[in-house]
Amino acid sequence: MRRYAAQAHRTAVLVGAGADADDVVQLAFVKAYRNMDSFRDGAPFRPWLLRIVMNEAKNAARASTRRRLATERSAVADPSGFSIDPTADPASETLSKERRAELLDAVRKLPEPQQRVVLCRYFLDLDEQETARVLGWRRGTVKSRLHRALRRLHSWLDEPSAQDEPSPTREVDHE
Numbered sequence: 001m002r003r004y005a006a007q008a009h010r011t012a013v014l015v016g017a018g019a020d021a022d023d024v025v026q027l028a029f030v031k032a033y034r035n036m037d038s039f040r041d042g043a044p045f046r047p048w049l050l051r052i053v054m055n056e057a058k059n060a061a062r063a064s065t066r067r068r069l070a071t072e073r074s075a076v077a078d079p080s081g082f083s084i085d086p087t088a089d090p091a092s093e094t095l096s097k098e099r100r101a102e103l104l105d106a107v108r109k110l111p112e113p114q115q116r117v118v119l120c121r122y123f124l125d126l127d128e129q130e131t132a133r134v135l136g137w138r139r140g141t142v143k144s145r146l147h148r149a150l151r152r153l154h155s156w157l158d159e160p161s162a163q164d165e166p167s168p169t170r171e172v173d174h175e
Contacts, residue, residue: 011053014119016061024060028053047133114149
């Protein structure tokens with residue numbers, strides 16, 4: 001498992017676990033260990049493990065959002081209370097280059113299926129087949145969603161005003 005720790009951590013951060021990434025990775029490794037009997041002999045281990053990490057990171061991100069919303073509601077009810085900035089994003093803070101941060105912001109504006117395929121292919125360096133396994137999609141679905149995502153990112157990043165707010169009339173991923 002040590003061999004996959006860095007990539008698992010990066011996956012957790014990029015999928016949205018933020019400050020909870022270490023806990024997410026630990027929980028994912030425990031779940032992977034407990035479910036080794038469901039791992040198919042001969043199948044690649046890394047995509048299987050990263051799929052578990054992604055699922056746990058999404059669960060952690062949802063829980064974090066629920067906590068943040070509860071904190072915000074409580075702050076509105078009691079404005080004198082102290083609150084940590086719930087919008088802080090450790091993933092963006094660790095990316096040092098401005099263009100990379102700009103790209104990450106644009107990726108986060110994509111529909112979730114397109115976000116996930118871009119993260120797998122370009123941030124985690126998975127090939128098409130590994131991406132398909134991690135996401136539980138067919139290889140053709142990976143290709144089509146990646147193509148749409150890249151086309152959308154290209155248009156947003158080439159048009160400064162378009163990147164601020166994605167147009168609601170832009171194409172929608174129906175897959």
